[in-house]
Each structure stands twice: as C-alpha cells, then as structure tokens.
Amino acid sequence: MELDLFIRYGPALLSGFGITVLCWIVGSLGGMGLGFLIACLYQWSGSWGRACLQAYIEAVRGTPFMIQLFILYYGGPSFGLLLSPVQAGIFGFIIYGSPYFAEIFRAGFQAVPTGQFEAARCCGMTEWTIVRRIVLPQMLVSITAPLTNFMIILTKETAILSVVTVPELLFETQTMAAETFTYIEPFLALSLFYWAMVEFTSWLGRRVERHVTRHQNRQTP
C-alpha cells in the first residue's frame, strides 16, 4: 500500500473532512432550529398559517436534495443570491433538513396533552415559558431517538454537496482517486471518516437519551 499517497493527499482529505463536518454540524443545527421554529409556528397558527407551513414542508420534502442545491447555487445568482459553494452547502442543508426536523418536533408537541398547556396558562405562564419549561423537557425524551437518527442520515447526505463543488470529503477523495488511479484506499479512508461521524452521533444520542430519561425509572408508563 502506497503510504506516500496518503502523505501527499492526507491534508486534502483532512480538509475535506473538516468541511464535511462543518456543513453537517452548522447545517443540521440550523435545520433543527428552523424546524423547531416551524413546529412552534404550526402549534400556534390558525388554519391558514398551518396550510402555508404544510405547503413549505411538502415542497421541500418533495424535492431531491441535489435539485435544491442546484437551484440555490446555480439558480441563486438570478435572484441576486451569490453564494460560495460552502455557503450554498450549509444553506442548502438548513433548508433540506428543516421539514424533517419540524415533523419530529411537531410530534413532540402533540405528545404533551392539551390539559398540561391549559394548566400552565391558568397559572399565567407565557407561551414561551410553556415551551421552555413544560413542553421541551418532556418532548426531549421522545424526540432524542428520531433526532439522532436523522442526524445520522444527514452525515451521509453531505456527500451530495460535491455536486456544487463544495470541497468536502467525497470531492477530495474523488480528486485523489482520479489523479492517482487508486480507488480502494481512498474510498476505504472515506468510509472510515463517515463511520466515525455516525458512531460519534449515535454515542452522543445515547448520552443525551440517558440524561433526559434519568427520571424515567420513577415513572410508570
């Protein structure tokens, strides 16, 4: 095995990995934030507001991520939206992930019985206090697993960013493969990187889940 190949391409691969992680973390945290906002708006909207939010969710969920990226990156300039590849990647990730996150949070909201909202309102709490103190702590128990799951799916969606020339992991690996005519080693390295991200995410998910369910042993279902 040509060790010198990895010495030569190692920095590029590592920088690709860095960019992948950057897009993944910023993009999915942003998507989570936007999704949470959508779920909150949905919770407190009338039927018209809900229809609009639903339309957004259907539209974004109904298009492939690659097409969304093309529209953002290649179509963006015609709307005056000039983005660097990495910016387009992050922005695209936020939009792409938001409806899935929104649906996870919405299910979380629905898991809290109306009576608990009413009891809180009768005490004079603001809606935001209710979300923060009553809904979120209970919702975390049921949404940690689906959130972790979707974060894991997103690790691998980062590979699609290469189509708009984001110099992420797959992009750098392909470059290496094309320039050196080696395939096995670069793609083996690539898999290790993704595997590390996936393992890290599921480890984190388990930690969070253990933390949020620490009172569960006292609770009968």
Place this chain on the structure above:
Amino acid sequence: MTENSSSPANALITARGLGKHYGTFQALSGIDLDILKSEVTCLIGPSGSGKSTLLRCLNFLEAYDEGEVRIDGQLVGWQDGKASPRKPVSATKLREQRRQVGMVFQQFNLWPHMTAAQNVAEALVQVKGLSKAEARDKAILALARVNLRDKADNHPSALSGGQQQRVAIARAIAMEPRVVLFDEPTSALDPELVGEVLNVMRDLAADGMTMVVVTHEMGFAAHVANRVAFLDHGKLVACVPPDEIFRQDPADPRIRSFLQTYRERNVV
C-alpha cells in the same frame, strides 16, 4: 336585562347574558350568574349541559361569544367597549386576568417531569418572579395545606390519584388567586380517594376561599355549597341555596328528574 344588570356588592365574578356556541350548536345561552366572595358555588346538571363550558368561559379558556364575564368589574378576555366584533385583550392582559383565577381539572394535569413541589413552585418562579428558594418554601406551605408535605419530592407518577389532585389544588392556591374553579375534581378518582380531596376543598372553603365547583358529589353540594346552580341544555335553571334544590320536591321538574337518579342510588 334591567334587573339582572345590577349585581350584589360582594360579587367577585358576574356573568351577564353569557353565551357560547360551537359551530351551530349553542352550548350556553343567556347565563346570568354571580359568584360571591368567600362563597362556594356548585354547578350541577346532566352530562353535556354545559357545566365545563361555563366554568372555562370564566377564565377565558373558552372564548365566549355572547354577553360578558366580569371579574371585579373588569371584562374578561375581550376588550371593553362598543366595538363589534369584539377584539380579544392582549396576551399580557389575559395572563394578568387569568392569574386571579386558579383552576383544578378533572384529569389533574400535573406536569409529569416535575416533583410535587416543583409543580407548585414553577409558576411562582416563572410568573411571580420569586427566587427558587422562596418558591420552594411557599410550595411546601401550600402542600402542607393539602396534607402532602411529606410527598413534596415525589413525582406525580409516584402519587395516588387523590394525592395528585391535592397537588393540583396546592398548585392553584399557591398563586394566591381570588377564586378557584374546580371542574369535576373527584370524577377521575377511585371512590375511596374522593373523600381526601373533598376534605381539602372543605377546609379551603372554611378558610374563606371563593370557589366554583362543578361536581357530581351531591353530598358536597348539599353541605358545603352556599349556592347551587343547576344547568340544563346550556341554560341556568336555578341558582339558589342548596336546601331549595335538595328538598323533597324541588320547584323545577328538570331538577326533580335529575336528582331522582341520585335518590335511586341513595346518594342524597
């Protein structure tokens, strides 16, 4: 509406011409009711007669669409004035109005991720702005009033139904409301647990708390209530001292037939 418009000087809540419908269904209509300070008013009536709806209109959990509800003269939920259609008051104003009214629900509605003391202390911190320590002290006092001091650090899941309902009562009274509304507080309880909740409510009444209680516990209505309001098909049939309802031959045939079912079970 002339003779109804004046209300007794010691009225805390006055409802005048109160009406509410769901779609085309008229759940309440033309309700004139006074809730007097330091009195217990029981609401009784057949299932579906609008008792819960009436109670929930009093703190605007349901937006009533006709007439008015006033607490100390202040219109609840809607902006006062001649504007039509009426506009709701601001969220801040509504919270302020709701803080004067405590509520206890049939299903307790405790927050399961908090201990009994945390359930009681939560709004003291978040709404009244007390420090955590002050709020806990107050919560413990409120729990002591419902005889649950020793259960302060239990989660609701580790409490019996009767204990959970008493925590809910503590949560309501800790906010020092001017009136507490109870919507069938004992209907979800096993029969042997009903007594402990009613005892706590009786103590509250004796301490001069203003209370409006929807209940099927006719014994409580007969012995603790100052006045009993009978609802039927969304209308207030009577609002009178309990002996006028529970005597052998109540004036109104609807009350007579309603109480008949209880007499057959030897409850009254």
